Amino acid sequence: MTISAPVIAAVVVGAALLLVATVMALRPRRAASGLSWMITATFAYCILGLAAALQARESDGLRGAAVQLIALALAAVLALQCQSRESGEPGTPQGLASAARAVAWLTLLGLPPTIGFHAKVMVYRSLLNVGWGGVAALAMAAAVAGVLPAVWALGSSPPLPLKGSRAVISVALIALIAALGLYPHLAVSLASAAERLAAP
Amino acid sequence: MAAIQQNSLILVWLFVLPFFVAGCAALFPRFSLRFHSDAERAAMAWAPFSLAALACVMGVGLTVSLLPTALTGGRVTADYWWTQDLYHFRLQADGLSLLAVFAVYLLGFLLHLHLVGLREAGPPAEATGTVNPTGAYRAALILAAQGCAIGALLSGDLIVLVFSLESGLICLWALVSVTAPRRGLRFLVAAQAGGTLVLGGGLLMWRQVGDTSIHALPLLLLSMNPPELRMVSALILLGLLPLILGAPAHGWLVSLLPLKRNVPMVPATLLVIVGTALMLRLLPGVLVLPGLPAFAALCLVLGLFSLWWGALRAWIATDLGAFAAWLTVAQSGYLLVALAAASSPTAPPSIMQAAALQVLLAPAAILAVWSVASYVAARTGSDALPGISGMTKTMPLAGVALLVGGLSLAGAPPLAGFHVQRWLISGLFVDGRWALGVVVILADLFIAAAVLGVFRQAFLRAEPPPPSAPASPWLSGQLALLVGGIVLVGVWPGPLMRWCEVIFRTTLSLSP
Numbered sequence: 001m002t003i004s005a006p007v008i009a010a011v012v013v014g015a016a017l018l019l020v021a022t023v024m025a026l027r028p029r030r031a032a033s034g035l036s037w038m039i040t041a042t043f044a045y046c047i048l049g050l051a052a053a054l055q056a057r058e059s060d061g062l063r064g065a066a067v068q069l070i071a072l073a074l075a076a077v078l079a080l081q082c083q084s085r086e087s088g089e090p091g092t093p094q095g096l097a098s099a100a101r102a103v104a105w106l107t108l109l110g111l112p113p114t115i116g117f118h119a120k121v122m123v124y125r126s127l128l129n130v131g132w133g134g135v136a137a138l139a140m141a142a143a144v145a146g147v148l149p150a151v152w153a154l155g156s157s158p159p160l161p162l163k164g165s166r167a168v169i170s171v172a173l174i175a176l177i178a179a180l181g182l183y184p185h186l187a188v189s190l191a192s193a194a195e196r197l198a199a200p
Numbered sequence: 201m202a203a204i205q206q207n208s209l210i211l212v213w214l215f216v217l218p219f220f221v222a223g224c225a226a227l228f229p230r231f232s233l234r235f236h237s238d239a240e241r242a243a244m245a246w247a248p249f250s251l252a253a254l255a256c257v258m259g260v261g262l263t264v265s266l267l268p269t270a271l272t273g274g275r276v277t278a279d280y281w282w283t284q285d286l287y288h289f290r291l292q293a294d295g296l297s298l299l300a301v302f303a304v305y306l307l308g309f310l311l312h313l314h315l316v317g318l319r320e321a322g323p324p325a326e327a328t329g330t331v332n333p334t335g336a337y338r339a340a341l342i343l344a345a346q347g348c349a350i351g352a353l354l355s356g357d358l359i360v361l362v363f364s365l366e367s368g369l370i371c372l373w374a375l376v377s378v379t380a381p382r383r384g385l386r387f388l389v390a391a392q393a394g395g396t397l398v399l400g401g402g403l404l405m406w407r408q409v410g411d412t413s414i415h416a417l418p419l420l421l422l423s424m425n426p427p428e429l430r431m432v433s434a435l436i437l438l439g440l441l442p443l444i445l446g447a448p449a450h451g452w453l454v455s456l457l458p459l460k461r462n463v464p465m466v467p468a469t470l471l472v473i474v475g476t477a478l479m480l481r482l483l484p485g486v487l488v489l490p491g492l493p494a495f496a497a498l499c500l501v502l503g504l505f506s507l508w509w510g511a512l513r514a515w516i517a518t519d520l521g522a523f524a525a526w527l528t529v530a531q532s533g534y535l536l537v538a539l540a541a542a543s544s545p546t547a548p549p550s551i552m553q554a555a556a557l558q559v560l561l562a563p564a565a566i567l568a569v570w571s572v573a574s575y576v577a578a579r580t581g582s583d584a585l586p587g588i589s590g591m592t593k594t595m596p597l598a599g600v601a602l603l604v605g606g607l608s609l610a611g612a613p614p615l616a617g618f619h620v621q622r623w624l625i626s627g628l629f630v631d632g633r634w635a636l637g638v639v640v641i642l643a644d645l646f647i648a649a650a651v652l653g654v655f656r657q658a659f660l661r662a663e664p665p666p667p668s669a670p671a672s673p674w675l676s677g678q679l680a681l682l683v684g685g686i687v688l689v690g691v692w693p694g695p696l697m698r699w700c701e702v703i704f705r706t707t708l709s710l711s712p
Contacts, residue, residue, distance in 0.1 A: 102374075111370060111392070112363045121359065121399070128407045136403075140396050147392045151385045155377075 007054045014047035015135060022142045025149040034149035035079055038108045041142060042072045042116075045123045048139060052126035059129035062198060064122035066191035067184075071119040071177075075107035078173040081166045082159040094161035100170040101159050105150040107177055110143050115180035115187055122188075259305040259350075263298050290356030292415060295703040296556060297353045300477035303560045304353070307469060308346050310567055310678055345371040345467065349474045358402030358412040358436075361478070366395040368474070372467045394439040401435030404428065417482060436482060437495055443475025444532050444539075445502055468528050469563045476535045476559050480552065499540035500636075507533025507643050515650045520573035520583040520602075523654055527569060527609055530647060531562045537640065538624055541633065548630045553700040554623035560696070561608070561616045561689065568605025568682040572598045575675050576658070579668040585654065589661040594668050599659040601679040606651030608686050611644045616689035619697060 018041055025037035046068045052061030082101045103114065110120030120143060127136040162170050180187045293301075348368030355361035369391035377384030406412045408428055409420045421429055510530030517523040538555040541547055575598050576591070577583040592599055604615060611621025621644060628637035689696055 106370070109392075112367045117363060117366075121403070124399070124403055125406070128403055137400070140400055144389070144393050144396050147389050148385075151381075151388060155381050155385075 003055065007051055010047060010051035010054055011132070011135060014044050014051055015138060017041070017047065018044035018139065018142050022145050026145060034153050035105075035108075038105070038146055038149060039072065039076050039079075041146065042068065042075070042108050045120065045139060046072065048135060049123045049126055052123075052130045052132070055130045059126045060122065061126035061130070062195045063188065063191040064119065064126045066194045067115070067122050067187050068119035070180075070187050070190065071107050071110075071114070071116040074173055074177050074180075075104045075114075075116065078107075078170060078177070079104040081162060081170045081173075094158070096167060096170060097159040097162045100162065100174060102154055103174050103177055105154060109146050109150055113181040114177045115184060116177075117181060118184040118187070259308075260302060263302050263305065266293050266298060288357055288413075289360055290413065291351075291354045291360075292356030293354055295699065296477060296481055299556060299699065299703065300353045300473055300559050301350050303473050303563055304346055304349050304470065306560075307473075307563050307567065308343070310571075310682070341371045341375045342467070344368075345375070345470060349470050352474055353477055356414050358398065358405070358414060361414065362395055362399045362402065365398070365474070365478075366391070368470075369395065372471070375467060390442045394442045397435045397439030399439075401432045401439065404435065405432045408432075414481065434495065437479065440475055440479050440482070441499070441502070443471045444479065444535055445506060468525075469566055472528070472532045472535065473559055473563060476539070476555060479539055480555055480559075496540045496543040499536050499543070503533045503536025503538075503540055504639065505533070506530065506536060507640075508646075509533075511643055511646045511650065514647065515653070517654075518585055520569075520576055520585065520654070520658070523585075523650075524566065524569040524573050527606070527647070528566050530643070531558070531566060531609060533643075534558060534620075534624070534640075535562070537636070541624075541628055541631065541636065544631060544633075546631055548627045549701075550623040551627035551631070553697075553703070554620050554627065556700045556703050557623065557696065558620045561620055561686075564682060564686060565605045565608040565615075565617055568601050568679070568686065569609070571675070571679055571682060572602045572605070575601075575671075575679060578675065579671060580666045582666075585657050588658050588666055589663040590659070590665040591668075592659045594665045595659075595671070597671075597676055597679050597683075599655060601683050602655055602658070603651065604683045604686050606654070607648060608690070610648035610651060612648055614687070614690045616686045616693070618690055619693045 021037045021041035021044060025034045025041060046065045049061040049065030049068060052059040053065065055061075078100055082097055082104070106112075107114040107116035110116040120139075124136050124139060127133075127139065345368045348364050348371060351364030352361055352368060355364055369388075373384050373388040373391065376387050402412045405417075405420060405424070408424045411420055413420070421432065424432065507530050510526045510528070510533055514523050514526035514530060517526055535555055535558055538551055538558065542552040542555060573583045576588060576595065579595065580588060582588070608615035608617035611617045621640070625637050625640055628634075628640065
């Protein structure tokens with residue numbers, strides 16, 4: 001199987017970004033920093049999906065990348081609603097804020113019952129479809145390593161309580177992420193439409 | 201597009217019921233806290249638990265109603281397109297999955313009976329129904345984990361299995377993290393690594409044969425190349441191993457002991473039931489294949505370690521709760537030893553039947569010992585062995601339940617556990633594995649001695665018994681139910697043993 005230069009570039013960029021972002025997320029820093037690096041690592045999965053699509057259109061990589069992008073966008077917007085406290089700042093945890101932060105992390109990690117799970121499965125499948133077992137193994141290992149910063153972040157000071165529009169947006173996003181996780185057909189249909197647009 | 205078979209509604213109902221109840225358990229206390237007086241709250245606090253108990257009774261009823269189909273070698277299946285052209289949302293109920301689902305529902309029913317009893321017998325803060333949000337949170341998580349466990353047991357597809365399993369593990373992680381964040385972290389990493397390994401195995405199989413169906417697993421695996429076959433088998437089995445492994449994987453169990461009132465044995469027994477049932481379910485396609493001798497050896501070493509480590513720690517336990525926790529670890533060791541022994545090409549069917557029977561009987565016996573710990577703590581304020589003595593007169597039922605549950609775990613006749621040990625040990629001897637059989641018998645004797653030692657210390661010593669509160673009829677009823685059930689199955693094991701034989705002939709006889 002021949003691999004063109006753009007494909008090699010995409011795989012190298014995607015794998016390197018995934019590796020660097022995961023390693024940086026594993027360094028003990030502030031919770032917000034870990035979240036930023038995990039968002040970057042999740043974006044690397046989109047690049048890897050695109051690389052698989054470039055290698056072979058039938059690999060389903062484009063749809064995988066699109067679903068991963070949807071999951072990433074939802075998780076990032078949800079995470080933005082949660083404002084961290086300063087370390088050691090006292091305060092009672094609010095259930096909604098804690099749930100929003102946990103759901104954002106679960107989506108980024110690709111854990112059920114969120115849409116992130118299906119996104120990761122689709123990217124892994126596309127990588128295996130083009131015979132890149134090593135890259136798929138790297139992506140899976142990065143997903144497991146990502147649990148550590150997630151748990152550190154979730155165990156840190158509780159986020160500030162969500163009120164007003166932030167609370168409404170958070171509830172809607174949590175519901176959407178869970179609904180897409182339990183019924184991923186909607187997200188996959190959207191990705192199929194994107195695939196048709198990108199490659200008619 | 202959707203191929204919905206006749207019984208799918210029943211299956212889906214079975215699947216979603218615990219989730220519904222989990223929602224009720226989480227919602228009602230909060231509503232009651234905001235809108236009702238103390239007296240009303242006390243009344244409302246019954247609602248989630250009564251609903252949960254009702255759900256468990258309905259679940260057991262539905263499971264039993266599906267049994268005739270499953271026991272005649274048939275399968276009740278539901279097949280939805282989860283994503284239009286990617287993978288199916290398949291559910292499949294066969295004899296083995298129904299046995300395990302039955303065990304999960306039974307566990308849930310007794311748990312709720314127990315919680316109602318504790319609520320009644322508890323201190324004023326609990327008795328008046330002053331709702332503790334953390335308690336409601338824990339109750340919801342335990343119920344959600346039960347629902348996910350049932351989902352995993354009924355999964356007909358490896359991807360659905362991973363989805364359900366990981367959802368349940370996340371619920372348990374959240375539960376463990378409430379009191380032991382560091383152990384929770386280790387638990388989540390192990391769970392995520394295990395789930396990813398199973399997912400990797402499933403995806404590799406899909407890449408080779410284009411399907412991830414569990415029903416067709418043996419045939420699908422047979423159509424693969426040997427190196428890839430070994431890789432898929434190893435990934436799936438190594439991913440499931442942490443669920444059953446007692447020591448050190450379930451070390452977090454003991455950290456939950458301060459939460460006696462929330463019956464923390466549920467997570468551990470859930471994991472052991474689900475892990476064993478799933479491994480047995482995948483066994484015909486994976487474990488009996490002669491390509492993984494190292495896995496059987498690994499299972500055996502880990503199983504013997506769990507068995508003896510659990511038995512030794514139970515021997516030196518200083519309170520009834522810890523005693524029950526370490527007995528749970530020892531039981532997971534028995535299961536691993538049975539699975540390892542069953543992977544031998546010359547192993548008789550009785551070893552695998554013993555593992556299937558243990559899936560149902562071990563939780564019942566463990567629950568009996570746990571219930572005694574909780575019962576004693578609720579009545580005397582402590583279950584520390586140095587502080588309790590001479591309770592034969594004040595709590596005779598607790599003494600009987602401790603003896604019956606503990607000796608059943610040790611395989612003493614005429615209790616239910618005797619038949620598990622009889623099948624396992626006779627199978628080992630028939631297979632020519634005398635040394636292993638002797639090691640298992642020694643472990644049985646050791647556990648029996650530990651149980652008798654604890655019984656003597658707590659119930660037979662001459663010191664005056666500690667002052668105790670009146671017994672809740674719910675708790676006494678639960679103890680009587682468990683004792684009666686374990687003795688009844690021990691004396692009249694026919695139906696259950698026939699069920700296990702049918703499981704072997706149908707689900708487990710698919711081995712290539």
